[in-house]
Amino acid sequence: MFRLTPVVKNLLIINIVVFILQYTLSGMDFTGLISLWIIESDNFKPYQYFTYMFAHGGFGHILFNMLGLVFLGPLLEQFWGSKRFLIFYLVTGIGAGVLYSGIEYWRTSELEKDVTSYILEPTPDNFSMFVDEHSRYFRSAVYDFANEFSKNPDDPYYISESKAVVKSTYQNLLNGSSMLGASGAIYGILMAFGLLFPNTQLMLLIPPVPIKAKYLVLILGGIALYSGLNQDSGDNVAHFAHLGGMIFAFIMIKIWQKDRNKFY
Template identity: 35%
Template sequence: MSAYRQNPLANLSPVVKNLLILNIIFFVATWSLKKIGLVDLDLLLAAHYFDSPYFRVWQIISYMFMHADIFHIFFNMFALYVFGPMLEYTMGPKRFLQFYFITGLGALALQMAVQAFEVHQIIGTFTVPGHDIRPYQYTAGYEYLWATYSAYGGIVGASGAIFGLLVAFGMLFPNVELFIMFIPLPVKAKYAVIGYIVWELWGGLRPTPGDSVAHFAHLGGALLGFILIKVWRMQRPNNFY
């Protein structure tokens, strides 16, 4: 019976396979190094606010390979595993990789812009002189300002790029039926993607206490995904309806 067992990665497209492997390596390394107290990779590789003392230029790329916990990486990698191969075969490996990183960059750009707007709303400027937020500790929104500037204010995850892939899938394969958790009937991809984006927009505009999800990063990835599909004039394959 073991002769018929197949490696679940065997039929994956090459870029998707390598992205999965890299994300898992980063996750395991982050957890292991933090566990033994050697180094906190979140501080070095998560994307921090551009004016934060913890910001480093490489974080605009490295943040895409960092994840907050096992559930975060599982759902992102599951989506990459499900939707990535079909998109890579349609776009080609080079363009697919470009698409993935461009949407990830767009996700961070929109999230940073929203953070800058909110910081400006709190203290009247986009930057904090000397990176010292103590004078603002009695200002409304101080907790958000502290989170933005502290080591715990970093943005992590491939979710922005994943949202770009979801939008691409919905545009190129709009009528493929998907089974979504808690919904007993299949939903066409185009409707599922639109619904998910509306949900994220609602979450971004109506934040709830304790919500640590970077909703605008998701929306940024989705927006860049839509723009790229249009600019590149990509069409759905003829053998799909």
């Protein structure tokens, strides 16, 4: 039976308590208050860079994140000490949020430009281009509408509806796009483990096969990058936050390794 170290134990308790509060205080939208919203949203608050990493979207979400924390976290805490491990956890978690915000800010800005351009020239071709360019925000039904619009290019109804669809895409992004979960910090822990103990064998849960830590990090990093660049409308995972946790973990460890006295 593994032994929980002090910081890992406290982080586990905090995550569980917050998860319970998300359900008991659902009437006041507690989850919305502590999730990380995109910067352009009226719901965004700076403190969310800290609070989002203690909230979760469901039992499976918190279960897998906490498994990663309790299996790998104690080893790193014993290796670094409690203070340094806590700093690492918080910085990678906040860093994941920062990268997520940066990517979403760029995406939102590009979307806003395209919305403005379409409103000026609402044609079937431009609508199809808009939908293809921002396909991650649409369900399949929008393509049926685009097909009907192409058959009725001068119909005021389709022109008006197409404008409404385009505008609502931007508004829905502002009001409905948020991130929550400890995944960024957990991916940071995985990166640290892969760098410090690269040849250690880890046992995957699904499928239950052993794999060296360094290969697991490479696989997960590749998946996060690919999935982030090719995200579709049914994928609600913040892949760039996962990647952000790994990037900040890599940077921190390389900085600490320059001063061996501080690192150990």
